[in-house]
Amino acid sequence: MHRYLYIAIISLIFFSCKNEKKTNEKLNVVTTTTMITDLVKNIGGEYINLEGLMGSGVDPHLYKASEGDVTKLANADIIFYNGLHLEGKLVEVFEKMKNKKTIAISNALDKNTLIGSEYFASNYDPHIWFNVDYWIKVTEYVTEILIEAIPDKKAIFESNHANYIKKLGALKAAIHSIIEESLPKEKRILVTAHDAFNYFGRSFGFEVVGLQGLSTATEAGVQDVQKLSAFIIEKNVKAIFVESSVPKRTIEALQAAVNSKGHDVTIGGSLYSDALGNAGTIEGTYIGMFEHNVNTIVNALK
Known part of the structure; x- marks a missing residue:
């Protein structure tokens, strides 16, 4: 009974929010995990309204959407989530949003390169952010999506992308150096x-x-x-x-x-x-x- 009540609430919120007027002209972007929120912030900057659902110390495996979260999702122009069933309990919500632009950042990756896992319905380990090269590819993917959504900010997003990619490359080099020299x-x-x-x-x-x-x-x-x-x-x-x-x-x-x-x-x-x-x-x-x-x-x- 609780499951069906939850779905009914989600459907009602989506119906009531779908025509809500935006407060400004900026793109409304919602992200799930803190890692994705940080990435999108680095690329979109001040040119998007960014809201992350999860905060510090939050476990995405067990996270359930509140009514407030569902309202944010319903009013979003773009939703970025990890995918690969990391946000297992949000899958049902995303399935209700087929008319929304929901983007799984893991789609940027070749699944043949991922680590297999029998614990997830996707059959892959979803913790992709711990591979810096993957995160670079995801950054490129997110940048493309934002440029498509706001073409007149292409030069700014590309500049932000280039700067962030340099930082990620430096991070990877520094990590290798620390580990090789110290451990x-x-x-x-x-x-x-x-x-x-x-x-x-x-x-x-x-x-x-x-x-x-x-x-x-x-x-x-x-x-x-x-x-x-x-x-x-x-x-x-x-x-x-x-x-x-x-x-x-x-x-x-x-x-x-x-x-x-x-x-x-x-x-x-x-x-x-x-x-x-x-x-x-x-x-x-x-x-x-x-x-x-x-x-x-x-x-x-x-």
């Missing part, structure tokens, strides 16, 4: 709350293991904890990591299980996985988030 290959084992970092691992030579698997909707059980604790001891892993958008109790339970077997493992810090840091901070940007994560990982494992 021997045998120490590049990353244990986190859930498997959000596989693209990071493939890009920068880390073995990545998540306690909860790819989706936080999957609870970790006692057997998962015991299996991973044995792995940590076998590999002599010195630090494991919590995530800002995932409750830390599972990693604390893992630490306790490892320590009870006579192996000392510390919690090396908190990583940003499915959401950026607080707005207005360095970690509240994609580049700042990535730098924070890499520095936290390297400092704890070296």
Whole structure:
């Protein structure tokens, strides 16, 4: 009953909002995750009205749209979302919006290059932002969409795109340098709350293991904890990591299980996985988030 009531509310809001007049001439753009919001802001700047649905520390795997969110979506000219079933509980909302311009940024990528996953209906790991090369392609895709929507701002969007691409290239080079100079290959084992970092691992030579698997909707059980604790001891892993958008109790339970077997493992810090840091901070940007994560990982494992 609750499911059908939810759908009815969504339909009613869309019907009531579809003819609402815009308050100004700017393009109304809505984004889902904080990573996408930051990207679109870098390209669109002051020439769009940008609203992000999710904030710092929000888990997109479990996120449900509020009535206010649905109103924002109904009044949007363009909606950018990750796709690949990252926003699993929003899929039903997007399906109600077939007449809206909803853009999955993952469409910019060749799916043959993605990491497969049986945990998502898309059959792919959706955490694509942890591959900087992917994010560069996504940036190009978003820029094309915005130029198509506001052709007279083409030169500005292209300039913003060029500047941001340079920053992303510099970020990738800096990360490689930090890791290669500071962390021997045998120490590049990353244990986190859930498997959000596989693209990071493939890009920068880390073995990545998540306690909860790819989706936080999957609870970790006692057997998962015991299996991973044995792995940590076998590999002599010195630090494991919590995530800002995932409750830390599972990693604390893992630490306790490892320590009870006579192996000392510390919690090396908190990583940003499915959401950026607080707005207005360095970690509240994609580049700042990535730098924070890499520095936290390297400092704890070296």
